[in-house]
Amino acid sequence: MVRRNDERRAALVDAAIEVLAREGARGLTFRAVDTEAAVPNGTASNYFANRDELLTQAGSRVYERLQPDEATIRRVSTADRDLETYAQLMRELVERVSSFRTGYLAFLELRLEGTRRPELRRVLTERVRADVEANVAYHEASGLPGDAMAVKLLMLTLNWLIVEQLTLPDLYPEEEREALVKAAVDRIVGAGPAE
Known part of the structure; x- marks a missing residue:
């Protein structure tokens, strides 16, 4: 053996x-x-x-490697609970995910392959659903502004910004990306609950 x-x-x-x-x-x-x-x-x-x-x-491993480190988790637990803190957390998230370029590109490949492989699609759906639920639960427990819908909208928005960053890196310079993240937080979270 x-x-x-x-x-x-x-x-x-x-x-x-x-x-x-x-x-x-x-x-x-x-x-x-x-x-x-x-x-x-x-x-x-x-x-x-x-x-x-x-x-x-490979799909599971990408998620493992994208998790924030313990220092980030500790810092977040003591940070202010306002829109500026939220925007900073989202900027750091975009940077962390973007810095693991091969991981995110591999995950996109897996998602495309999942359209042709039902079992892979099932596993990825479960994993992404669990990630969304964990993010919503963390957010609700954190005391940060916004609701579950805001968390989901930010995830969708920032995921596409990350795709743009990885596939067309010259499209949005760093300063503009940071401004886009702040605007997304301000408009999605600061606007209050969706009706």
């Missing part, structure tokens, strides 16, 4: 993310993952039963 370890599995999944971002879902093969991870051919196939499992694991 092949000895499997968590570090090797994580390295293979991270390699899969890099392959997805660079080559797209069609370029994701066990051999491409082995090459990216600099491991002997056949290693990935020892860790994953099939390509679908590898795709699913």
Whole structure:
């Protein structure tokens, strides 16, 4: 029996993310993952039963790597509960996600692939739904202004801003992106609950 370890599995999944971002879902093969991870051919196939499992694991790993660090969580827990704090948190979120370029691009590839693979679509739907619910629950417990609808609208808005940042990086310079985030918070959250 092949000895499997968590570090090797994580390295293979991270390699899969890099392959997805660079080559797209069609370029994701066990051999491409082995090459990216600099491991002997056949290693990935020892860790994953099939390509679908590898795709699913890559989607989960992207989420793990996008989580804020403990210092950010501590700072947020003691920050003011106003629109300016909210806007700063959203600017940091856009920056954190954008700085993991390959992860977000891989996640977009997974979402596109999910349109062709019902099981992957099911897993991604569950994961994204759980993320939305967790964000709403965190927001409601945080005391920040706005309601659940505002959280969802900001997620939709900022996700597309991140896509623009990653695919057309010269479209919105940094100062304009920051202004767009602030305007989104002011207009979506500051406007009050939707009727």
